[in-house]
Amino acid sequence: xxxxxxxxxxxxxxxxxxxxxxxxxxxxxxxxxxxxxxxxxxxxxxxxxxxxxxxxxxxxxxxxxxxxxxxxxxxxxxxxxxxxxxxxxxxxxxxxxxxxxxxxxxxxxxxxxxxxxxxxxxxxxxxxxxxxxxxxxxxxxxxxxxxxxxxxxxxxxxxxxxxxxxxxxxxxxxxxxxxxxxxxxxxxxxxxxxxxxxxxxxxxxxxxxxxxxxxxxxxxxxxxxxxxxxxxxxxxxxxxxxxxxxxxxxxxxxxxxxxxxxxxxxxxxxxxxxxxxxxxxxxxxxxxxxxxxxxxxxxxxxxxxxxxxxxxxxxxxxxxxxxxxxxxxxxxxxxxxxxxxxxxxxxxxxxxxxxxxxxxxxxxxxxxxxxxxxxxxxxxxxxxxxxxxxxxxxxxxxxxxxxxxxxxxxxxxxxxxxxxxxxxxxxxxxxxxxxxxxxxxxxxxxxxxxxxxxxxxxxxxxxxxxxxxxxxxxxxxxxxxxxxxxxxxxxxxxxxxxxxxxxxxxxxxxxxxxxxxxxxxxxxxxxxxxxxxxxxxxxxxxxxxxxxxxxxxxxxxxxxxxxxxxxxxxxxxxxxxxxxxxxxxxxxxxxxxxxxxxxxxxxxxxxxxxxxxxxxxxxxxxxxxxxxxxxxxxxxxxxxxxxxxxxxxxxxxxxxxxxxxxxxxxxxxxxxxxxxxxxxxxxxxxxxxxxxxxxxxxxxxxxxxxxxxxxxxxxxxxxxxxxxxxxxxxxxxxxxxxxxxxxxxxxxxxxxxxxxxxxxxxxxxxxxxxxxxxxxxxxxxxx
Numbered sequence: 001x002x003x004x005x006x007x008x009x010x011x012x013x014x015x016x017x018x019x020x021x022x023x024x025x026x027x028x029x030x031x032x033x034x035x036x037x038x039x040x041x042x043x044x045x046x047x048x049x050x051x052x053x054x055x056x057x058x059x060x061x062x063x064x065x066x067x068x069x070x071x072x073x074x075x076x077x078x079x080x081x082x083x084x085x086x087x088x089x090x091x092x093x094x095x096x097x098x099x100x101x102x103x104x105x106x107x108x109x110x111x112x113x114x115x116x117x118x119x120x121x122x123x124x125x126x127x128x129x130x131x132x133x134x135x136x137x138x139x140x141x142x143x144x145x146x147x148x149x150x151x152x153x154x155x156x157x158x159x160x161x162x163x164x165x166x167x168x169x170x171x172x173x174x175x176x177x178x179x180x181x182x183x184x185x186x187x188x189x190x191x192x193x194x195x196x197x198x199x200x201x202x203x204x205x206x207x208x209x210x211x212x213x214x215x216x217x218x219x220x221x222x223x224x225x226x227x228x229x230x231x232x233x234x235x236x237x238x239x240x241x242x243x244x245x246x247x248x249x250x251x252x253x254x255x256x257x258x259x260x261x262x263x264x265x266x267x268x269x270x271x272x273x274x275x276x277x278x279x280x281x282x283x284x285x286x287x288x289x290x291x292x293x294x295x296x297x298x299x300x301x302x303x304x305x306x307x308x309x310x311x312x313x314x315x316x317x318x319x320x321x322x323x324x325x326x327x328x329x330x331x332x333x334x335x336x337x338x339x340x341x342x343x344x345x346x347x348x349x350x351x352x353x354x355x356x357x358x359x360x361x362x363x364x365x366x367x368x369x370x371x372x373x374x375x376x377x378x379x380x381x382x383x384x385x386x387x388x389x390x391x392x393x394x395x396x397x398x399x400x401x402x403x404x405x406x407x408x409x410x411x412x413x414x415x416x417x418x419x420x421x422x423x424x425x426x427x428x429x430x431x432x433x434x435x436x437x438x439x440x441x442x443x444x445x446x447x448x449x450x451x452x453x454x455x456x457x458x459x460x461x462x463x464x465x466x467x468x469x470x471x472x473x474x475x476x477x478x479x480x481x482x483x484x485x486x487x488x489x490x491x492x493x494x495x496x497x498x499x500x501x502x503x504x505x506x507x508x509x510x511x512x513x514x515x516x517x518x519x520x521x522x523x524x525x526x527x528x529x530x531x532x533x534x535x536x537x538x539x540x541x542x543x544x545x546x547x548x549x550x551x552x553x554x555x556x557x558x559x560x561x562x563x564x565x566x567x568x569x570x571x572x573x574x575x576x577x578x579x580x581x582x583x584x585x586x587x588x589x590x591x592x593x594x595x596x597x598x599x600x601x602x603x604x605x606x607x608x609x610x611x612x613x614x615x616x617x618x619x620x621x622x623x624x625x626x627x628x629x630x631x632x633x634x635x636x637x638x639x640x641x642x643x644x645x646x647x648x649x650x651x652x653x654x655x656x657x658x659x660x661x662x663x664x665x666x667x668x669x670x671x672x673x674x675x676x677x678x679x680x681x682x683x684x685x686x687x688x689x690x691x692x693x694x695x696x697x698x699x700x701x702x703x704x705x706x707x708x709x710x711x712x713x714x715x716x717x718x719x720x721x722x723x724x725x726x727x728x729x730x731x732x733x734x735x736x737x738x739x740x741x742x743x744x745x746x747x748x749x750x751x752x753x754x755x756x757x758x759x760x761x762x763x764x765x766x767x768x769x770x771x772x773x774x775x776x777x778x779x780x781x782x783x
Contacts, residue, residue, distance in 0.1 A: 029108035037080025052082025074474035139226030145195035154188025160612035166216035173415035201237035250589025254477035261715030265294025306373035330686035334406030340377035382446035383428035392454010444470025480510035488517030504591025512539020529628035583711035620676030675702030741777035
């Protein structure tokens with residue numbers, strides 16, 4: 001009886017304590033000392049370090065106890081390469097430090113951090129709340145400036161400026177998501193703050209459920225971010241511009257490889273293609289109607305009862321023969337892959353996974369069972385390197401050996417019927433063991449990594465195309481990403497471009513959405529508008545849900561088929577410009593689709609809700625998305641003193657102003673900046689076609705010198721990593737009235753034999769043609 005009473009009292013006491021729990025703030029500095037890359041601080045109730053990864057990238061790491069290990073799902077190399085110097089001795093409760101570019105002031109009683117550059121303060125902890133704990137939850141409170149704006153956080157709905165809103169990261173399966181749905185499928189906990197003519201970035205590297213509150217439901221002088229568990233572990237990027245911040249962020253988390261050229265062509269997809277003959281008929285129709293395309297995508301019906309790494313023997317009796325016919329027509333194929341492994345005796349993937357201990361488990365060692373397309377399933381433990389290796393090798397016999405080079409990772413939040421998996425499921429082993437609570441947000445990235453590394457190894461030097469729905473920061477190293485199960489509506493189309501632009505500024509350049517909307521039937525006008533706008537996005541894929549109308553480009557009548565043909569041809573003409581833009585992303589992290597604040601950071605108009613959908617496509621083209629129901633739209637052209645030319649008719653506009661411009665269904669508002677250089681090619685039906693050998697360089701008259709870096713390689717292999725590529729600068733010098741091509745750098749031989757210069761003056765287009773050569777190439781311009 002006494003034991004029972006003691007147990008009751010202890011249980012009551014613990015329960016009462018939990019109910020009355022209060023928050024705890026970080027304490028005072030007891031001591032500090034130099035460590036590799038920075039300084040370590042022993043505090044009264046915590047341990048902190050500040051280290052430098054370069055002169056403009058700092059890491060702030062806070063734990064209740066001194067950590068014994070370091071880990072990241074996003075960053076491959078956690079060793080700091082920079083240096084921090086202490087300035088003088090600590091006085092008046094402050095310690096001062098610096099890198100070559102940044103200043104760091106540490107308040108010691110209590111501990112909080114202020115970071116600035118030569119222009120002034122970038123970001124500072126709130127001195128009262130600073131780093132706080134509530135149980136295992138950890139948060140960092142920071143000062144919010146009166147004019148401060150926030151951009152980024154990856155795949156997030158809402159407006160371009162995140163101020164005044166609350167967001168969370170918990171990768172979720174959200175079909176037909178609302179326009180304000182949060183969270184969605186991926187976690188990119190990186191944002192950029194802009195205030196007082198300065199900008200900075202913060203990457204909160206914590207894979208637990210995370211939160212970002214930019215003044216939503218709180219005072220206007222603080223913002224905060226935090227997580228349900230784990231470390232307060234964040235990086236501050238203090239580069240001199242938004243583009244430099246993106247460059248530093250992607251230097252840390254990784255950059256995209258060059259994509260296979262064929263993946264940048266048009267991709268035709270549908271959930272519901274259920275036989276190889278249907279796929280071949282669709283491919284043949286593209287060719288018969290001369291509608292350029294490169295990819296046929298196969299959703300889940302190609303599998304045998306939805307079992308991954310299998311083919312449905314009824315609908316796809318000869319997948320290798322099908323692939324051979326696809327190849328003859330110039331098509332590549334992308335096949336979907338899900339993580340759920342059906343529990344079925346005799347099924348190779350299931351039996352190998354059980355035998356090799358490759359599946360996620362409950363704490364008692366029992367394999368976790370979830371329900372998804374095949375029925376009862378186990379789920380691969382992608383935390384284990386052995387699982388990732390097995391997964392990658394599993395693509396060989398059923399897919400790679402027959403010629404498939406594209407792999408679409410879906411349902412990898414992970415998703416299942418009932419939506420949420422138990423947080424106590426365990427992954428990894430030994431010191432690497434973690435629960436779903438820790439790895440859920442990274443599961444999709446780990447699956448994509450396994451797919452990319454495995455198929456790259458199998459493809460004998462050819463590039464795989466990998467696409468994913470779920471992701472964590474750093475996904476750009478392995479995969480493209482699309483925005484999931486969107487809806488056939490104008491609002492969703494416009495939201496889609498904001499999502500792509502936000503994903504781009506958050507380090508993920510290869511992005512796209514389902515053209516026309518995955519759920520619902522778009523009107524012909526909506527489909528045409530969406531297709532036309534999607535020309536100006538990295539991923540160019542038409543996809544729809546089973547049960548809705550077929551949506552191949554010829555399904556909307558002859559008049560609209562002719563429109564779609566011209567739209568598809570425009571995409572293929574632009575491939576030299578797009579591919580060169582991908583080279584820039586590969587080298588610097590700059591996205592393809594660029595929200596206007598990247599270049600026009602301190603122009604208030606670019607944050608205006610009327611213009612927040614607009615973006616730059618590469619260096620020189622501005623795109624203004626417009627609903628299919630509108631035939632005119634107000635467009636803001638930034639840069640006072642800059643001239644802009646409408647792409648379709650060369651009409652000139654002065655920058656720094658807004659204009660109501662025509663937006664007919666077959667002519668979306670696209671503008672080129674003065675001095676803009678846009679390389680194009682002739683129309684081809686697919687990227688394997690050689691074309692006519694003419695590289696057409698369009699240049700729009702301007703008043704200042706401009707430059708464009710043009711890039712070529714074979715578009716298919718990794719030979720470019722060993723120098724088999726070429727780069728050359730195209731320079732426009734209006735004062736001297738010439739355009740020049742620099743010497744080629746690299747040993748790749750261009751596929752072009754002739755260069756055609758198209759010089760747009762606003763009143764006429766001057767054409768000059770010269771033979772292509774590897775040496776310098778000059779064009780004299782007319783008066």
